[in-house]
Amino acid sequence: xxxxxxxxxxxxxxxxxxxxxxxxxxxxxxxxxxxxxxxxxxxxxxxxxxxxxxxxxxxxxxxxxxxxxxxxxxxxxxxxxxxxxxxxxxxxxxxxxxxxxxxxxxxxxxxxxxxxxxxxxxxxxxxxxxxxxxxxxxxxxxxxxxxxxxxxxxxxxxxxxxxxxxxxxxxxxxxxxxxxxxxxxxxxxxxxxxxxxxxxxxxxxxxxxxxxxxxxxxxxxx
DNA sequence: ACCCAGGGTCATA
DNA sequence: TATGACCATGGG
Numbered sequence: 127x128x129x130x131x132x133x134x135x136x137x138x139x140x141x142x143x144x145x146x147x148x149x150x151x152x153x154x155x156x157x158x159x160x161x162x163x164x165x166x167x168x169x170x171x172x173x174x175x176x177x178x179x180x181x182x183x184x185x186x187x188x189x190x191x192x193x194x195x196x197x198x199x200x201x202x203x204x205x206x207x208x209x210x211x212x213x214x215x216x217x218x219x220x221x222x223x224x225x226x227x228x229x230x231x232x233x234x235x236x237x238x239x240x241x242x243x244x245x246x247x248x249x250x251x252x253x254x255x256x257x258x259x260x261x262x263x264x265x266x267x268x269x270x271x272x273x274x275x276x277x278x279x280x281x282x283x284x285x286x287x288x289x290x291x292x293x294x295x296x297x298x299x300x301x302x303x304x305x306x307x308x309x310x311x312x313x314x315x316x317x318x319x320x321x322x323x324x325x326x327x328x329x330x331x332x333x334x335x336x337x338x339x340x341x342x343x344x345x346x347x348x
Numbered sequence: 349a350c351c352c353a354g355g356g357t358c359a360t361a
Numbered sequence: 362t363a364t365g366a367c368c369a370t371g372g373g
Contacts, residue, residue: 161354162354163355165353165354166354166355166356167352167354167355167368168355168369168371169352169353169370170353170354171353171371172353172369172370172372173354175370175371176370204369204370205370205371207353207368207369207370207371208355208356208367208370209368209369209370210368210369211356211357211367211368211369212368215356248356248357249355249357251355251356252356253355254355254356257354271354271355272354272355274354316354319354320354323354324354350373351372352372353370353371355368357366357367357368358365359365359366360364360365361362361363361364
């Protein structure tokens, strides 16, 4: 009977409280990729309306997006904020995506190679890359976002100011079993952290022990 | 009227 | 390598 790592215990609490989330909230792979870029430092509800705009304009494909002018694309992205920056980033991503043979061809790359390829796109940083790796390419990577940092540091598991790769490695090595179940585990874990963040300070009993709202001072170790 | 959101890039020191 | 400025809308 191997002893369970605190990260596994946190996962159990989240899963028991909220149940399976079956993420990412999108209709297909490409929509996952678009959402991953648009949600950078932005509330998801804003992203939803931007995606709805693209969909209504029949522009939710890489080819349609690269053929739009920067101004028109930015107009569709208005509700998601940073619309000029994101128009450029989305354009960069779609161009790269098409140049590299879209899903079929990219899916042949091993995870590390694919990760570096994603990071080579201007506008795709570590978290966006990992969102895409996990939710569009079904690769076993642990997504480190602001919520994960806050949650794990409030559980006393990390300091909180470690580098991205340090934390990703910490989470992955302590959770990986080596089977393909890892993908499902990481999928649910990130989704549960986000859903918990949205419900924190409203839902018991979890919030009383570890609240993700930055204004809340609860800080309990498992 | 503030505060913040499922980040990332670029310029400076 | 490590900070800081910047990007911008919408909900609490």
